[in-house]
Amino acid sequence: MESTLKEMRVGASVLDMDPKSTVGGGVEDVYGEDRATEDLLVTPWTISVASGYTLLRDPQHNKGLAFTEKERDAHYLRGLLPPAIISQQLQEKKLLKTIRQYQLPLQKYTAMMELEERNERLFYKLLIDNVEELLPVVYTPTVGEACQKYGSIFKRPQGLYISLKEKGKVLDVLKNWPRKSIQVIVVTDGERILGLGDLGCQGMGIPVGKLALYTALGGIRPSACLPVTIDVGTNNEELLNDEFYIGLKQRRATGQVYYELLHEFMTAVKQNYGEKVLIQFEDFANHNAFELLAKYGTTHLVFNDDIQGTASVVLAGLLSALKLLGGNIADHTFLFLGAGEAGTGIAELIALEMSRQTKVPLEETRKMIWLMDSKGLIVSSRKDSLQHFKKPWAHEHEPVKGLLDAVQAVKPTVLIGTSGVGRTFTKEVIEAMVFYNEKPIILALSNPTSHSECTAEEAYSWTKGKAIFASGSPFAPVEYEGQVFYPGQSNNTYIFPGLGLGLVMSGAIRVHDDMLLAAAEALSGQVTEEHFSKGLIYPPLCNIRKISAHIAALVATKAYELGLATRLPRPANLVKLAESCMYSPTYRNYR
Ligand SMILES: NC(=O)C1=CN([C@@H]2O[C@H](COP(=O)(O)OP(=O)(O)OC[C@H]3O[C@@H](n4cnc5c(N)ncnc54)[C@H](OP(=O)(O)O)[C@@H]3O)[C@@H](O)[C@H]2O)C=CC1
Ligand SMILES: CC(=O)C(=O)O
Ligand SMILES: [Mg+2]
Numbered sequence: 001m002e003s004t005l006k007e008m009r010v011g012a013s014v015l016d017m018d019p020k021s022t023v024g025g026g027v028e029d030v031y032g033e034d035r036a037t038e039d040l041l042v043t044p045w046t047i048s049v050a051s052g053y054t055l056l057r058d059p060q061h062n063k064g065l066a067f068t069e070k071e072r073d074a075h076y077l078r079g080l081l082p083p084a085i086i087s088q089q090l091q092e093k094k095l096l097k098t099i100r101q102y103q104l105p106l107q108k109y110t111a112m113m114e115l116e117e118r119n120e121r122l123f124y125k126l127l128i129d130n131v132e133e134l135l136p137v138v139y140t141p142t143v144g145e146a147c148q149k150y151g152s153i154f155k156r157p158q159g160l161y162i163s164l165k166e167k168g169k170v171l172d173v174l175k176n177w178p179r180k181s182i183q184v185i186v187v188t189d190g191e192r193i194l195g196l197g198d199l200g201c202q203g204m205g206i207p208v209g210k211l212a213l214y215t216a217l218g219g220i221r222p223s224a225c226l227p228v229t230i231d232v233g234t235n236n237e238e239l240l241n242d243e244f245y246i247g248l249k250q251r252r253a254t255g256q257v258y259y260e261l262l263h264e265f266m267t268a269v270k271q272n273y274g275e276k277v278l279i280q281f282e283d284f285a286n287h288n289a290f291e292l293l294a295k296y297g298t299t300h301l302v303f304n305d306d307i308q309g310t311a312s313v314v315l316a317g318l319l320s321a322l323k324l325l326g327g328n329i330a331d332h333t334f335l336f337l338g339a340g341e342a343g344t345g346i347a348e349l350i351a352l353e354m355s356r357q358t359k360v361p362l363e364e365t366r367k368m369i370w371l372m373d374s375k376g377l378i379v380s381s382r383k384d385s386l387q388h389f390k391k392p393w394a395h396e397h398e399p400v401k402g403l404l405d406a407v408q409a410v411k412p413t414v415l416i417g418t419s420g421v422g423r424t425f426t427k428e429v430i431e432a433m434v435f436y437n438e439k440p441i442i443l444a445l446s447n448p449t450s451h452s453e454c455t456a457e458e459a460y461s462w463t464k465g466k467a468i469f470a471s472g473s474p475f476a477p478v479e480y481e482g483q484v485f486y487p488g489q490s491n492n493t494y495i496f497p498g499l500g501l502g503l504v505m506s507g508a509i510r511v512h513d514d515m516l517l518a519a520a521e522a523l524s525g526q527v528t529e530e531h532f533s534k535g536l537i538y539p540p541l542c543n544i545r546k547i548s549a550h551i552a553a554l555v556a557t558k559a560y561e562l563g564l565a566t567r568l569p570r571p572a573n574l575v576k577l578a579e580s581c582m583y584s585p586t587y588r589n590y591r
Contacts, residue, residue, distance in 0.1 A: 043175065052076035059120045060223065063587045064091060071590050088587050092126050099134075105142040110153055112138050116212070117156060120222055124585035127216040132541050135213075139493060140473045141448030143209040144194045150202035151244040158208045159227030161201065163248050167261055171268040183224035183504045184278045185269060186210045189262075190229060191252070191285035192306075192341075195420030195451035198285075200234030201247025206283050210305070210496070218497025218548045219582025220504065230265060232258055258288070266296055275509050276566065278500055280305050286340045290389050301503060303511040307345030309492035309499065312516040313538075314346045314416065314443065315353055316523035317490050320537040321441050321468050323527070330354045330365065332441075335410050337403055337425075337453060338418030339371035339378055342445060344389045346416065347371060349516060356517075367395055370410045374419075376401040377409070407432045414441040417453030421446065425454035430462040438466065443490050445472040456487035470537060488538035495519050497544075498551025498578075505574075505581050506556035507566035514562065518554040526550060549578035 050058045055075055063071075065086040072078050086094075095115065102108045112134065116123040127134050136142060146153065166173050190203025207227030214220040233250040234240060240249055253261070269277060281292055281304040293304045303309065322329060334350060336343040347369045354365035371378045371393045377400035378386065378393045386394060400406045407415070407429055415433055417425060425444060433440035440463060444453035456475035459467045465480050470488035478485045499519050503511065526539040526547045539547055553574035559565040571577045 053080060056080060059117055061590075062119045063088070064119055064122070066091060066587055068589075075590060088122065088125060091122055092129065095122065095126055096130060099137075105137060106145055106149065106153070108137045109142045109146050113158075117158075121585045121587055123212075124216055124222070124583070127212065128545070128585060131216065131544055135493070135541060136474050138212050139209050140194060140491065141450070143205050144196055144448035147193050147199045147202050147205040148196060150199070150205055151239075151242060151246050154246055159204050159229060161204070161229055161231060162261070162265060163201075163231035164233070164250075164253060164257070164261060165248070167264065170261075170264045171271060174268050174272045177226060179223045179226070181224055182226045182273045182277055184211065184214055184220055184280065184500050185226045185228055185273075186214075186280045186282050186305075187228040187230060187265070188281075188283045189232060189285075189288070190234065190247075190283070191288070193283050194447040195422075196448070198234050198236045198252075200236055200239050200245070201229055201231045202239070202245075203283060204229040210280065210282060213493055214497050214500055215583055216497075217493065217544045218501040218552070219545060219578075220497070220500060221583045224504075228265075230261065232261060262288075262292065266300060270300060276301060276504070276507050278302070278503050280309075280496060280500070282306065286387070286389070289341050297511070301509055301511060303499070304341065304345075305492050305496050306341040308349075308511070308516050309496045310342045310418075310445070311345040311349035312495045312499070312520045313490055313492050313523065314445070315349050315517070315520040316494070317443065317470055317488065317537045318350065318414070318441070319353075319520060319524035320527040320532075323524075324468065324532050324537070325439060328357060330358045330360070330368065332368065332413045333410060334369040334414045334416065335406060335412035336369070336371040336416045336418055338416075338420065338446070339373040339390050339393065340418065340420075342418035343371055343416070344393065346418065347393060349513070349520070352513060353517060353520075363392075366392055369393065370395065370397075370406070370412065372400075372403065372406055377406050404428050404432060407436075411436045413437050415443070417444040417446055419446060419453065420451055421453070422451040423454065425458070427458070427462050430454065430459060430467070434463040434466050439468055440466065441468045443470050445490055447472040447491075449473040449475075456485070459487070460485045468535065468537060484534075486534040486536050488536050489541070490538065494523055494538060494541075494544070494547065495551065498522070498548035499555050501548060501578055501581065502552035502555025502574075503559065505552060505567065505577055506559040506564075506570075508556070508559040508564050509566060510564050512558065512562055512564065515555045515558045518558045519551045522551040522554040523547060545579075545582060549575055549582070552578035552581075 050061055056062055065081060065084055066088050067077055099108050099111050160177055162170055162173055186207035188203045188206050190200045191198050193199040193203045193206055211225040211227050214225055215222045231247050232253040233248050235252050239245045279300055279302040289304055296302045336347060351362055351365040351369055355362045378390050379397045379399055380394045383391060383394040400409050442459050446452055452471050452473060456469060457478045459469040460478045460480045465483060470490035472491050474489045475487045531539055556574045560570045
């Protein structure tokens with residue numbers, strides 16, 4: 001139990017005291033201990049030192065066979081372990097070998113999750129040291145399959161489930177979580193999991209995976225991370241008919257019922273963890289995502305990863321590509337397939353950057369950007385029937401249905417896939433891109449791999465090696481006519497860990513667009529000549545902690561400039577601060 005005296009002091013105000021209580025609550029009596037009466041129950045939190053069998057079963061402190069002779073004596077471990085002492089390094093080597101032996105990605109995923117539950121430090125050591133190899137296991141594409149099969153691979157719960165059954169009790173549910181000092185929450189309602197649609201309660205794999213990356217890539221302590229799934233039902237018939245489904249078996253609640261539960265959650269989070277806890281909205285459907293962001297963006301430290309994190313990573317890639325191609329961002333014309341969260345989020349940040357660079361008003365720079373949805377090109381004649389987030393993109397043009405026709409009409413220099421539909425960048429579409437451009441920029445952002453708008457091989461072979469290509473899920477390097485091409489991964493995973501670290505370490509209280517621009521500049525600044533020579537527009541993920549530190553520093557700098565930082569005075573060297581803040585997974589010695 002991680003509870004400390006300090007945590008017990010955090011508390012509710014005297015104003016919400018129980019009328020029957022005869023004792024006044026202390027100023028920060030969140031757990032109601034000061035004001036408890038015979039009718040008012042409290043939780044008996046305790047502090048204890050783990051030893052013996054309990055220590056071996058405690059994932060935060062377990063070191064497996066790495067416990068020294070002295071530790072085995074001091075902590076009652078004699079006989080509970082075989083005699084060999086195996087260092088963390090050797091344990092890591094053995095595990096990597098085991099994981100590599102598994103044929104199926106889902107087996108590797110399960111092995112990693114079991115390791116996390118058994119030995120947290122070893123899990124993070126393995127992930128950090130082998131990030132390029134293991135990211136596709138704990139994150140896209142495998143996490144998508146894991147969510148689809150969550151019911152059958154489910155053994156022990158991870159994260160916090162807040163369902164409609166908990167309405168009216170959300171604060172109590174938060175208090176059940178064993179860790180008290182939370183800095184980052186990733187929350188989903190499971191309605192738009194990657195490009196896989198509504199997976200209901202099984203979407204939990206996403207907050208769990210994203211938070212593992214907050215720790216591995218951004219250095220946020222695992223104990224400070226809280227994955228949350230809000231379960232308001234699912235409209236996925238297959239899950240509703242599945243006897244093993246782990247979520248609420250009802251159709252999704254909408255309207256007032258939905259918003260009341262979300263509001264209760266947002267209020268309880270602030271009440272329990274304060275103003276500086278970061279909340280990342282993840283994989284909500286767009287009919288809720290924009291509204292939630294607009295509503296809570298002014299009252300909470302919150303951002304939507306699919307709208308804003310994705311925008312920042314794509315802008316970073318474009319800024320890098322400009323260094324390769326020359327010219328300015330305003331020289332480009334953009335066409336998006338997909339006008340939802342990712343598409344319109346990216347489009348808006350590009351338009352903002354163009355406006356900043358050229359001093360041309362935002363309404364004008366938006367005109368360089370075209371979006372398509374499932375009904376075709378977004379044009380002014382459709383304006384009345386468009387969802388509000390599409391309206392700014394309804395430019396004057398005759399209606400266009402298909403993507404190839406749109407490419408021919410708009411002649412984009414940059415084609416971006418954010419539709420969630422695989423194989424929509426056909427040979428004809430890609431050939432049209434290279435017909436109009438010496439070096440077309442093609443980003444197939446939809447996840448997981450099976451939903452990517454095209455493969456890396458298709459992008460390079462259909463453009464005869466001319467494309468600057470990146471994708472949301474990773475592709476291996478491609479050999480085309482004797483030359484090797486390295487596709488980059490354009491995924492918000494480059495941004496949110498560093499963004500989160502910057503916000504947390506500066507004690508920021510709100511997320512601002514300038515921070516997303518700063519994160520994009522920081523990421524783009526990490527791309528070197530060597531990377532460019534391979535055709536990469538993103539730096540390799542093996543340097544991600546260094547990259548995250550730079551992102552964090554620029555984000556924190558913005559927080560200070562905007563007066564949104566509360567950690568005062570401003571530390572002199574923010575890169576150093578970011579590096580020194582990061583969680584290290586090496587084993588500690590026990591007294
Ligand atoms: N690489 C990354 O970092 C990220 C990738 N993504 C990926 O992007 C994809 C979309 O996510 P998100 O924007 O949140 O989803 P949304 O549901 O908000 O948007 C999807 C958009 O695609 C459109 N669309 C659907 N089918 C077609 C089609 N056949 N042709 C043209 N347009 C189509 C939809 O049209 P309509 O509005 O008419 O329904 C909608 O505008 C997902 O696969 C997700 O995994 C998301 C975030 C980050
Ligand atoms: C990467 C991501 O956030 C998504 O595909 O939804
Ligand atoms: Mg997402």
